[in-house]
Amino acid sequence: MKRLSGLKKGLSLVLAVSLAVAYVPSSSSKAWAAPELQLNVKSAILIDAATGQVLYENNADEALPPASMAKMMTEYILMERIDSGKLSWDSMVTTSHYAANVGGSGGMLAENEQLSVKDMLYALSIYSSNDAAVALAEYMASNEQSFVALMNEKAKELGMSKTHFTSATGLTREDIEDPELKNNPLEGDTLMSARDASTLGLRLIKDHPSILEFTKIPSKKLRESDQFPMQNWNWMLEGKATTDFQKQFAYPGMDGLKTGSTDAAGYCFTGTAVRNGTRLISVVMNAQSTKKNPNKSEREAARFIETRKLLDYGFNNFETKTVVAKDSAVDTVPTVKVKKGLKNSVPVVVGDTVSLILPKDAKDSDIKKTAKDTTDGKLTAPVKKGQELGTMTVTYGKVTKTVKLVAAEDVKKAGAFRLFWRGVGDFFSRLGHTVKGWF
Incomplete structure (x- = not known):
């Protein structure tokens, strides 16, 4: 019984999950090399x-x-x-x-x-x-x-x-x-x-x-x-x-x-x-x-x-190139978990278009994109569409631009009755996985 009590306490803990993800392209990004223009200026x-x-x-x-x-x-x-x-x-x-x-x-x-x-x-x-x-x-x-x-x-x-x-x-x-x-x-x-x-x-x-x-x-x-x-x-x-x-x-x-x-x-x-x-x-x-x-x-x-x-x-x-389009999904951070919501997570999209002026021969593989959830696992409903949830940093050589990641939709707060039965269901689900692991 003492062992089972300890398991219950362990199962009741909430684990914080970091969603910070970095996309690393196959080839390293390089800054363009400016030519010697032979300018006659100071x-x-x-x-x-x-x-x-x-x-x-x-x-x-x-x-x-x-x-x-x-x-x-x-x-x-x-x-x-x-x-x-x-x-x-x-x-x-x-x-x-x-x-x-x-x-x-x-x-x-x-x-x-x-x-x-x-x-x-x-x-x-x-x-x-x-x-x-x-x-x-x-x-x-x-x-x-x-x-x-x-x-x-x-x-x-x-x-x-x-x-x-x-x-x-x-x-x-x-x-x-x-x-x-x-x-x-x-x-x-x-x-x-x-x-x-x-x-x-x-x-x-x-x-x-x-x-x-x-x-x-x-x-x-x-x-x-x-x-x-x-x-x-x-x-x-x-x-x-x-x-x-x-x-x-x-x-x-x-x-x-x-x-x-x-x-x-x-x-x-x-x-x-x-x-x-x-x-x-x-x-x-x-x-x-x-x-x-x-x-x-x-x-x-x-x-x-x-x-x-x-x-x-x-x-x-x-030339000016659109590197990331507004409202586009983020592969590395597709969703962020939501506490006490009608849904357990909210889809994430880019908050604004990211455009850079790049060499005309620049390759997509030379552009780094790093997405990060900044909610620290503490996002609680209600969540409003457009609410900031993280950041994406786009880098080409020495050029860096950061844009917000935002909620793609509203997530309403769940009622007390729904939250109670969700908690019961989550508990027995975790318990079932733990017991299965004993055998």
């Missing part, structure tokens, strides 16, 4: 806009002067306020003495002139207008220094670890033309890495996609009374060319983002283009012409020549 990076995957990088973490690429942060903060309703497109912005005299690209605005927020953004995004950038910064934060504090705060929030802003324009102290305006109380000068520029460009497009309605415009009059339109500094926009020389740089699908150039920065460009549903973002910093004794146009063209190399590499060698 730093560069190419990323996929949908996933943030890095497809190519070269010295991407060195902090360098970004010139007017810094204005992407001015655009980001402005668009954030527009989209949240804190600012109106029609609000009028007054140009201060400082804004009107800051120098560099622009020179479109007179002191005390008023333009709408929208027109100021046209000047900023098309003509890279420093006066418009400063006017907007002052409008949003009373003065440029206070706005720069917002820029640095936002950079930290976005994970731009190699970035430091000291102006809303990207101008250094030496770039500012008016001697009275050089006394910037902030330490250092604006610096940004290519990786950070790609991060900023990505977030600008993802969080505020309407910015592309501004950056893709080849030319536009700032005022109807103007004799000539503003010309976009981005020569890669289709329809942009104003000279035969510029025509060679038009790039199908190009619609942004921001050029930049100063003596310290050289010629820089954060570009983006979309083809067949795939959007890429490229950054080149301090691009150099390979011409012997290049003229100004040839020096300026270098950033577009190097950008084409990057984008061509990305579009020619990679």
Whole structure:
């Protein structure tokens, strides 16, 4: 009797079962080997806009002067306020003495002139207008220094670890033309890495996609009374060319983002283009012409020549592939046990589609999928359809993406009477298996 009592106690214990399962393909996964693109730049990076995957990088973490690429942060903060309703497109912005005299690209605005927020953004995004950038910064934060504090705060929030802003324009102290305006109380000068520029460009497009309605415009009059339109500094926009020389740089699908150039920065460009549903973002910093004794146009063209190399590499060698479909079953974790439910288990499906941008010759066997139940055997009814039950991690080389595993259906809680008789049935079933094992 003592032995049987001990068996009963043992049979009453609930065993926790781990469902963590890893799928290991027959061949090890390998990261693609980026070729030597022979870029004539100090730093560069190419990323996929949908996933943030890095497809190519070269010295991407060195902090360098970004010139007017810094204005992407001015655009980001402005668009954030527009989209949240804190600012109106029609609000009028007054140009201060400082804004009107800051120098560099622009020179479109007179002191005390008023333009709408929208027109100021046209000047900023098309003509890279420093006066418009400063006017907007002052409008949003009373003065440029206070706005720069917002820029640095936002950079930290976005994970731009190699970035430091000291102006809303990207101008250094030496770039500012008016001697009275050089006394910037902030330490250092604006610096940004290519990786950070790609991060900023990505977030600008993802969080505020309407910015592309501004950056893709080849030319536009700032005022109807103007004799000539503003010309976009981005020569890669289709329809942009104003000279035969510029025509060679038009790039199908190009619609942004921001050029930049100063003596310290050289010629820089954060570009983006979309083809067949795939959007890429490229950054080149301090691009150099390979011409012997290049003229100004040839020096300026270098950033577009190097950008084409990057984008061509990305579009020619990679494609977006659906690796796991939403609501698909998980072979390695088909179900998860449920306590006190009308059913003893619930089917498991993938909560969202997993897409990766992969080399066009990538093999399915090179993709690892690891599924894991995270309920620790403690899932108790009721269970709602879509309730998170675990995770699946998809890995190709150094690229990793994690997606939720969820319940495929509802499981209602069982009544007390049903649970009682289920417990009785389970007990005698286990007892029967134990007794059978004695003989």
